[in-house]
Each structure stands twice: as C-alpha cells, then as structure tokens.
Amino acid sequence: MLFEIKNLVVHYEGAEVVKGISLEVDEGEVVTLIGSNGAGKTTTLRVISGLKSPTSGEIWFQGQRIDRQTPQSVVKVGIIHVPQSREIFPYMSVLENLRLGAFLRKDKDNVKKDLENLLENFPRLKQRSRQQAGTLSGGEQQILAIACALMANSKLLLLDEPSCGLSPIMVQEIGKIISDINRQRSTSILLIEQNVRLALKLAHRGYVLETGKIVLQGTAEELTRSEHIKKAYLGG
C-alpha cells in the first residue's frame, strides 16, 4: 500500500473533530473523501501534511511512518498538499511560483525540463508566466496551485476542494487536469470535493466522512449507486 491512515484521532481545542478514521490510497489511485461542511476533511489533510498534530493514530507512506513530522519532511518523502485557499504567492510571478514548487528538488536540470514541459501543457500559465500570480482569475490560480504541486514531482497529491468557487467551464477544465495528472504521471491523488458528482467521476474509490467518522466506503460505482449518497449528496 502506498499510503495508509490508521485510526486517526484529531482534536481542535478539546473538541474531537476526527474520530478514529482509517483510509488507504494505492499506487496510481484517485481516492475521494466526501463529506459535508465541518466533517473533518480539511483537518485530515492538514494532519497528513504536518500542519497539525494528531491526537493519536498512525500515518504510513511507502512503509515509512510520517505522522508528527514537520511539513518539510512530508514534502521530502513525496506528498504535496494543495490547500483550499491555494496559498500561491500573489506578488510573485507565475514563473517564480512554479520554480518555488520545486524548492526541495536537487536535480536542477530536470527541474528546468519539467518547467518547460509544464508550460507547454498549461498554455494558460505560459501566456501569463511573467504576470503576478495574484492577478490571475480564480480558476487560473487553482491551475497554478496544482501546477506548482506538480513541480515537486511528488507521488501523492492532496487536493482540497479544487473546484470550489469556480465557473462550470473551469470546473470541467480542473477535472480534466486532475484525471490527466493521474493517467499520464500515475500520480496518486487524495481528492476532497464538495462537488460529489465530479469527485465520483474522477475517483476510483471513495470514503464518506460524517462528523469525523467514516460512514461509507467503496468503489466509485458502488458509491454512485448508494441510496445514502444519492439522498445526502446528489440531491435526490
């Protein structure tokens, strides 16, 4: 197994917000974590990337325990987290942002090649490469955030609601980018989405998180057919 969470418990100011969840992501898989607002999805990602300490539980990546590590060491082992707020650097150029995505990489020549390839694949970013990142549209900023994550050449991507706040056309484009990344680079992805329809289209498997507990899990087809999902998340 590439990535595994075992019995993770997380507290915020005394309140238990993640109540002993376990989940797995295999090599080359897209796994989605579905759940309404406040279920604990973002908290789970923040614990994985080392931004927040868990109360108990274990996180394993490629046979190595990675819970309670600094964010730097999590990036180093090959996990990149793109938060919902995107956290690009608004007053730096698109190009500077992309270069910083490769901050920990030592293979300078490959970084240069990767950057060129990436710009070919993302013409929107190439057009605006000298522009300040903060002047991009919301959708372009999301694409930039994902592209920066790709520059790290990581094995597992953690995406927190990438389609949030975007126009329907942009949502389509982001969806295509995510599935391309998975197919072409065989990067594994743990995807959080409010847009459950999109999430189930992109994912191989999924987990449903409700108030800190996993209440349902299965393949994307199983979840799409589930009465519970239809009622609670697909509006009918």
Add this chain to the structure above:
Amino acid sequence: MDASAWIQAIANGFALGWMYVLIALGLTLILSIMGILQLAHGEVYMIGAYVTYFLCVSLGVNLYVSMALSMIVMAVFGIILEKFLFRPAQRQVLPPIVISLGLTLILMSFAVTTFGLKEKSIPRLAEGSLMFFDSAVPKDRIIAVGFAVALLILVYLFLKRTKYGQAMIASAQSPEGALLRGINPNRMSSLAMAIGCALAAAGGTLAGSILMLNPSMGTFPLMKGLVIIVLGGMGSLLGAAVGGIILGLIDGILPVAFEPGIASVAPFIIVIIILLVKPQGLFGHE
C-alpha cells in the same frame, strides 16, 4: 536661499535617507517574515557601530575591514537573538514587544558600561570634498551613499535571483504556502535576522563615521525606520527604499527651507498626509 545651500541640503538628505533605508529594510524583512516589530533594531545599529569602533580604533584594523567584520559579527548576533529570544515568541503580540524593549535596555547599558557615555568617533571614510555646481559635497557622504546603495542592490539580487531569497519573499507572502513547499520557516527567520542585523551594522558604521557614536544613537534612526515602513507600506521592500529616500530628502531640505520648529514636525505632517491619501502606504499590498 542660494543654489549651493539647496545642493548641500539635497546631498545631506540623500546621505541620511540611505542610512534610514538600511535600517528600514532590516526592520521590514524581520517584520514580514517573523511577524515581529524588532524595536531593538536601533540598538543593533548602535552596537554595530561600536564593534567597528573597537576593531578600527582600539585594535587598529583597517576601517573597511572593520566594517565588514562588524556586519558578520552582528549577523551572527542576529541569528542567536532569533533562535533564543524571538523564535519562542513568534506570531504572538505582546511577548515580542516586551522582549525587544528589554533588549534595547540591555544593549544600551552594555554600550554605556563598555564604551562609556562620552561620544566616540570612527575615522572618516575619506577626506576632502567634490564640487557639484560650485558647492562642496564631502567625499565621505558620497562613499557612504555608494556603500548603502551597493548593499541594497546586493540584497535585492539575493532576494530576486537566489533560491533562498525567493523562499524568503514567499514566506513573507504566504507562510503556510511556504511551509507546504518544504521551506523551513526557522531558517527563513534566521536569514531575515542575519541580513537585517548586518545591514543595521553597516548603517551604524556609515552614520558613525559621518556623525558621532554614543549609546543612544540608535533611537532616532529606529523611529525613522518605523515611519518608513508605515510610509512605504508594511512589509514592502521597495516601499522601504523609496520611503527612506523621501524621508531623508524631507529631513535634509526642510531645515534649510524653514525654521527649525517647523522643520522638526513637518516630516510627520507630510507622512500623515501621504497616509491619509494612501492608507496602505506607498507600495503597500492590501
């Protein structure tokens, strides 16, 4: 007033302005990366000047070598301060203020007990003057400005062209974004303090070679530095540079153009007017 007095005033203002910029740039780096208003930065400037004095006058080391050594000593001092005093207090409101005010008193008392209250002087950077349109501008001011500008260009190139410089800018714009790309925030804070303190030591030395050294020489430049970062826009490096020059020119020209009473309050009035028109500062972001 004749043309030569104006040229003198502008030359003085320019020289002063660049000293202010050296202080303000360090303050800005520390503020934007560590979130700390380093109120003892003026005392770092003062101690930097005394370190140069000690090396140059007491030990007889060459002035320029002394200045370089003082910058290195203060950079190391800055790294130690960051690690043991400021890091535990990061992203809090009151503790950094208390710590930096305490540090101000400690460094001042240290200077008083070690070097005494009597004013000291560092040798001039150069003797003689150059003529500009019939008025004499002392060479040492020209050299001081040259040094300050060269240092600022170096800092600019470091920030713009190197990986660690870019990481510093990134940390200032989004601390969490920097963390998520694998940038070590403690290392960025060390760098900010090292660069800030080295610039302050250079500023203290340059000012000390033009004026005099005394244990309270850092108070006034710190005030100027604080005004500059508000004027330039909190955390904007370009703002710190432009703000410093504007304030320096105001300080240089006003005493010539107006009587001393007006000249001493006018800078603040001008700054207040600028901020009324543009509350986020000249180059402020949000």
